[in-house]
Amino acid sequence: MSIKKSPWIIHYDGSSCNGCDIEVLACLTPLYDIERFGIINVGNPKHADILLITGGVNQQNKTVIKNLYDQMAEPKAVVAIGACACTGHFFAECYNMLGGVDTVIPVDVFVPGCAARPEVIIDGVVKALAVLEKKQQEKVTA
Amino acid sequence: MAKRTIVPFGPQHPVLPEPIHLDLVLEDEMVVDVLPSVGFIHRGLELLCQKKSFQDMVFVAERICGICSFIHGVGYCQGIEKVMNLDIPKRAQFLRVFWGELSRVHSHLLWLGLAADAIGFESLFMHSWRVREKVLAIFEETTGGRVIFGAAKVGGVRIDISQDKLDQLAIALDEIQKEYEPLAKVFLEDYTVQHRWSEVGYLSKEDAHQLGAVGPTARASGLPQDMRKLRYGAYEDLEVEPIVETAGDCYARCVVRVKEIYQSLDLMRRVIHKIPAGEIETKVTGFPQGEYFSRVEQPRGEVVYYVKGNGTKFLDRFRVRTPTFANIPPLLQMLKGCTLADVPAIVLSIDPCISCTER
Numbered sequence: 001m002s003i004k005k006s007p008w009i010i011h012y013d014g015s016s017c018n019g020c021d022i023e024v025l026a027c028l029t030p031l032y033d034i035e036r037f038g039i040i041n042v043g044n045p046k047h048a049d050i051l052l053i054t055g056g057v058n059q060q061n062k063t064v065i066k067n068l069y070d071q072m073a074e075p076k077a078v079v080a081i082g083a084c085a086c087t088g089h090f091f092a093e094c095y096n097m098l099g100g101v102d103t104v105i106p107v108d109v110f111v112p113g114c115a116a117r118p119e120v121i122i123d124g125v126v127k128a129l130a131v132l133e134k135k136q137q138e139k140v141t142a
Numbered sequence: 143m144a145k146r147t148i149v150p151f152g153p154q155h156p157v158l159p160e161p162i163h164l165d166l167v168l169e170d171e172m173v174v175d176v177l178p179s180v181g182f183i184h185r186g187l188e189l190l191c192q193k194k195s196f197q198d199m200v201f202v203a204e205r206i207c208g209i210c211s212f213i214h215g216v217g218y219c220q221g222i223e224k225v226m227n228l229d230i231p232k233r234a235q236f237l238r239v240f241w242g243e244l245s246r247v248h249s250h251l252l253w254l255g256l257a258a259d260a261i262g263f264e265s266l267f268m269h270s271w272r273v274r275e276k277v278l279a280i281f282e283e284t285t286g287g288r289v290i291f292g293a294a295k296v297g298g299v300r301i302d303i304s305q306d307k308l309d310q311l312a313i314a315l316d317e318i319q320k321e322y323e324p325l326a327k328v329f330l331e332d333y334t335v336q337h338r339w340s341e342v343g344y345l346s347k348e349d350a351h352q353l354g355a356v357g358p359t360a361r362a363s364g365l366p367q368d369m370r371k372l373r374y375g376a377y378e379d380l381e382v383e384p385i386v387e388t389a390g391d392c393y394a395r396c397v398v399r400v401k402e403i404y405q406s407l408d409l410m411r412r413v414i415h416k417i418p419a420g421e422i423e424t425k426v427t428g429f430p431q432g433e434y435f436s437r438v439e440q441p442r443g444e445v446v447y448y449v450k451g452n453g454t455k456f457l458d459r460f461r462v463r464t465p466t467f468a469n470i471p472p473l474l475q476m477l478k479g480c481t482l483a484d485v486p487a488i489v490l491s492i493d494p495c496i497s498c499t500e501r
Binding site: 016019021022023058060061095097115 | 183186187189190193205207208252255267268271278287290495496
C-alpha cells in the first residue's frame with residue numbers, strides 16, 4: 001500500500017513550548033532525515049495522512065485543531081508528541097488549558113518525553129503507519 | 143483608491159513552525175495595514191507561581207520556550223537570587239554563560255536554517271541544521287538533554303563540567319566553527335540571498351527606538367542595544383561588544399545573526415580559558431521576600447522577568463516580557479508598504495518565538 005511506503009505528515013503546534021516542534025523539524029534534517037523513508041512534511045492538511053500535534057489544547061486553538069483534523073482525508077492518524085500533547089503536563093493546572101490533544105480529537109499514538117527526542121518521534125510515526133494500514137483495510141472491507 | 147482586500151495569514155502556515163495570525167489589509171499586492179491576533183499558545187503559566195514552589199518554577203520558566211529554554215531559566219533564577227541576596231559562585235556563573243552562549247548558537251543556526259528555507263534555499267536549511275546537531279550533541283554530552291535540559295537552579299547550576307571535558311569541548315567548538323564558515327559565506331556573499339533580503343522590511347533607527355525593538359532587530363537598525371552590556375553574571379569578566387548593522391532591512395538582521403554566532407563561539411572559548419575552579423552552587427535557605435526586575439539577553443533580544451516574593455515558598459507574582467512581544471510593533475511597521483510575497487520573509491526576519499510571547 002502506497003501510504004505505508006510514503007506517508008505525508010502535517011505538523012501543528014498546539015500550545016507547545018517549541019521544544020518538541022524543533023525536534024519534529026530535526027527529524028527532517030540530515031542526522032535523522034526521515035525523508036529517505038518517503039516521509040514528507042506538507043503544509044496542506046488535505047494532502048496529509050498523519051497529523052503530528054505538539055503541545056496541549058487551550059481555548060483558542062481547539063477549533064483550529066478540530067478544523068485541521070476534519071480537513072484531512074481518510075484514512076488518517078493522529079500522533080500526540082510530548083508530555084503536553086499527551087496529558088497537558090504541568091500546564092494542565094493552568095487556567096487556559098483544556099488538557100491533552102485527546103480532549104478534542106481521537107489520538108492514535110502517544111509519544112512521551114519533554115522534549116520528545118527525534119528517535120521517539122520517528123518511532124511514533126512508524127507506529128502510526130500500522131494504524132493507517134488497519135484503517136485502510138477497514139475502509140476497504142466496509 | 144484600489145479596492146481593499148483582507149488576506150488571512152496563519153495560524154497554521156507552512157513558513158511558520160508556530161501559530162500566529164495576521165490579517166493583512168491589501169491594496170492590490172501592497173500591504174497597507176496589519177492586524178495581529180495572538181493567543182493560540184497562551185497557557186497562563188505565570189499564574190503557576192502560586193501553585194509551584196519558587197524552586198520548581200525554574201522548570202516552568204525553562205518551558206516558556208524550548209529554543210531559548212536555558213536562558214529563561216537563568217533569567218528567572220537571577221531574579222530570585224537578587225531578591226534573596228544570594229552570592230553565586232563564579233564557576234556556576236561561567237557555566238551559565240557557556241550554556242547560554244551555546245543556546246544562542248543553536249538558536250541562530252535554527253533561524254538561519256528556517257530563513258534559508260523561506261527563500262527557497264533548501265539545502266542551506268539542511269546544512270544549517272546539520273551543524274546545529276553538533277551543538278545539540280554538546281548539550282547532550284554535558285547535561286543529558288538536547289533542547290530542554292534543566293541545568294539551571296536557584297543558587298547556581300545543577301551539573302559541573304570537568305576540566306578534561308572542557309578541553310575536549312574547545313576542540314569541538316573549533317570543529318563547529320570550521321563547518322559553519324562555508325555556511326556563513328553563503329549568507330554573507332551570495333548574490334541571490336542579498337537580492338532577496340536587501341531593502342525588504344526596512345526599519346529606521348528612529349522607529350526601532352520608538353517602537354521598542356530589541357535584540358538583533360534593534361541592532362540591525364543601528365541601535366547598539368545588548369543586555370550583556372549590563373554585565374550580569376560572568377559577563378562582568380567577559381567583554382561583549384554588540385554587533386551593529388545600519389541598513390535596517392531583512393539582510394542586515396541576517397548579517398547580525400551570522401556574526402553573533404562567531405561572537406558566541408569566541409565567548410565560549412574565553413569561558414573555557416578563564417573558568418575558575420570551585421563550587422557550583424550555594425545553599426538556598428529561607429524564602430524570597432521582595433521584588434526584582436531581572437534583565438538578560440536572549441538570542442532574540444532583551445527579556446525581562448519580574449518576580450515578587452512574599453516570604454512563603456510560593457511567589458506572589460511572576461511576569462515575563464519576552465523579546466518577540468517587544469518586536470511585534472516594529473514588525474507591523476516593517477510590513478506596511480511591502481508586497482504580499484515578502485510577508486513570510488519579513489515575519490521570519492524578527493525571529494518570532496510565539497510560545498515565548500504568549501506564555
